[in-house]
Amino acid sequence: MVEGTARSFARSIALQSRLHDLVPGGAHTYARGSDQYPEDMAPVLVRGCGARVWDADGNEYVEYGMGLRAVTLGHGYEPVVDAVTAAAANGTNFSRPTELEVLAAEDFLSLVPGADMVKFAKNGSDVTTAAIKLARAVTRRDKVALCNHPFFSVDDWFIGATEMNAGIPGDVTAKNLRFEFNDLDSLQRLFDANRDQIACVIMEAATATAEPTPGFLEGVRELCDKHGALLVFDEMITGFRWSAHGAQGVYGIRPDLSCWGKAMGNGFPISALAGKREFMELGGLNTDSDRVFLLSTTHGPETTGLAAFRAVVETYATQNPVARMESAGTRLAEGVNAISSELELTDFFEVIGRPSCAVFVTRDSNRNPSQAYRTLFLQELLQRGVLGQSFVVSAAHSDSEIGHTIDATREALEIYSEAIAAGTTDGFLEGRPVAPAIRRTAHPRRLAATDKARTDKARNSP
Template sequence: MDDFASDARVFARSRMMQDRLHDLVPGGAHTYARGADQYPESMPPVLTHGSGARVWDVDGNEFVEYGMGLRSVTLGHGYPPVVEAVTRAIAGGINFSRPTASEVAAAEDFLTLVPGADMVKFGKNGSDATTAAVRLARAVTGRVAVAICDQPFFSTDDWFIGATPMAGGIPAEHAAATKRFPYNDLGALAALLSAGDIACVVMEAATATSEPEPGYLQGVRELCDRHGTLLVFDEMITGFRWAASGAQSVYGVTPDLSCWGKAMANGFPLSALAGRREYMERGGLRTDGERVFLLSTTHGPETASLAAFRAVVAAYRTEDPVARMEDAGRRLAAGANAAIAEAGLSDHLTVTGRPSCLVFVTRDADGVPSQAYRTLFMQELLRRGVLGQSFVTSAAHDDDAVDLTIEAVRDTLPVYRYAIDAGHVTGLLQGRPVAPALRRTAAPRRLATPFASLGGPRGRVYSNQP
């Protein structure tokens, strides 16, 4: 397969550091979606830094990055106004024993952006926000069951993870209280709600590849009102990527509660639960009812992330990051799909989705979605300087980054064509295919257990690493 060799990139140091991570951190990453099993086995870049839409790894390789911190970065890595705002904030201390003026200003900024919400409470990660929403809905309604849309991910907590294949350690009754319904199917949701035991409906208003059919979200709102069920929108991805005000503003449907995170602080750790005053006050001091432990975190209101959030809000007011993301996405999808069509591979490889949230779909010789062919495509992109599990853009993806990516796609197509004609990836794929992040067992990417090979947990074999 030497005919397909290109841009020789060395990953030796990344592989060594990834091995070390497996000794120190379960799964070799602190986020399952960032795990080594989500990338080609021979090419697990361990990164050192980024700027704009580009990142560098420990071997000195430079990549155009997509996905951008699991969609948490919309303005680009190291975006100067955010960096400057954070630098000013941390110079005065970041965590105190009483609220700061920053909390007032950040809450006012947020509620100006999201007019459907009356109150907001900040946290550190999205799971805390969605779980607080579920807890609040259960307290308000006196019900236990939760209806979740059949969408990828809502929380690391029991009420959601118990309903996934990775449910080890979660009581069965927790999983049984969570019920799924398909997107764009009002009849299925109506049947679930008719039992009268659903505290809340948790869903994304839209996803990268699924837009609401006309009247669907309005119908969900009506069903929730009819059955006394709270409607919770997960705006983790759609917030600041569909619009600064989230998908609820795009589609004109106001939820009772909404949960935010990811891009609201351009990668800095910040999340939010927002909603109607009559519900949110149940977690405060102006209620006569039993109080709800809503959100209470030591680091939720630290000043660095609030400063980052306020700088993001300013950028969305004075610039148009969503338009830039969408322009880059449209150019990339058009260029990549044109090259794929020229190669006669449109039945096997497609770039699709909302322009600000593109994904690529890989299929085998029979047209069946394939993890092996996905891995081959990612492998060949990595060789050509493109890193990502998707083509999710940021406002920093300029014409040069998009052009490089289109050319990289074009250069991968002879390899993909060869694999389609052969009917397999044997001899082309270096290592095992990627696997779903949430699965019951470590197989098919289970690793052997050499722990001592790198000196045990206290060994510091990378002391020169920045």
């Protein structure tokens, strides 16, 4: 069993207060914000190794989520670190392309079916936005059909369609059209209502919680071809987690453009836009059409990101990280769901999704999705040395770490069961529940007076 004795978060609390004073939201990614964790239990990390991390208070955790799904080989994976170190020693950024850009592009295009050209960048948002721009230039249309996935980009074309759309002109938002995953009719209706106006369809071919139903992706491809729209796959999560060839390699559907990032560099910053030559060359020098300012980033070709990517490619060629993730995730999901069944919590808690990218679902005593019960579960896992907003694994998650997590989950679910029986988390949950990362107002996790006092104290500390 896992001992659930109270841990100290004093140093993390002080650092988080200072972060709120210095950084809007207290984190550089909204999904990493303290409002995504139980109050006063948001660890500020100092290092990681494999599947484990340590916080500023010296607490050790088995980590899940792995850098928002960006790490598949484990933290500090030696071959990647060695490749990055060697590249950095020879300089990182120059005024002309490097040989490494040729080698990395060849590696990438050897993996991605149907792609003829690639352009590297640093952020996923950069390349999804470039894909939208390119599709609009190719088709001379403005509207975009977006699948109802939670996130594609920080840029106006996407964020304007969310609740957190302050500062974004309404005419930008008006060009976004929504359809449902695994609902081909919903996409057909968009094409029918917006004839010759849709530039592209952008979507994930699969999600952490849903596989494409038979014929769905084929139907999307056919609709795009019929109506002259480009098909764009977002492979941020599926790339190098579903396979080294992405979801398009698993399901056999070829998009016109695809966008990659996250696990490409095992945590090092690199992203990519890939596509058919006839489209990508509009951003190049071999076209008679008006040129598209596709991507032009100072740090896109810097050597450490490209070296990390090449080391990841080599690892996937010589080992089988996807199989290891699938195995670890399957054992974890089966073990946790067995405990949930044993405690008669199946209607209230379960692990779902692809084993390499699993999430847990928390429901209240009325069987409704619940942030309060989610927070209670996170709270109890943290006290038992497990950190994670999900159960997303890496190839570094060993039997020992999966076993530790299953034991910790049993104890956490025993408390969860008591709260379900009581019909409330009151008396079990310390502090306010977590809140959606993308929401219109800071409420219900606006910084309280006590948070401001901590921030003021941190500001005045030496």
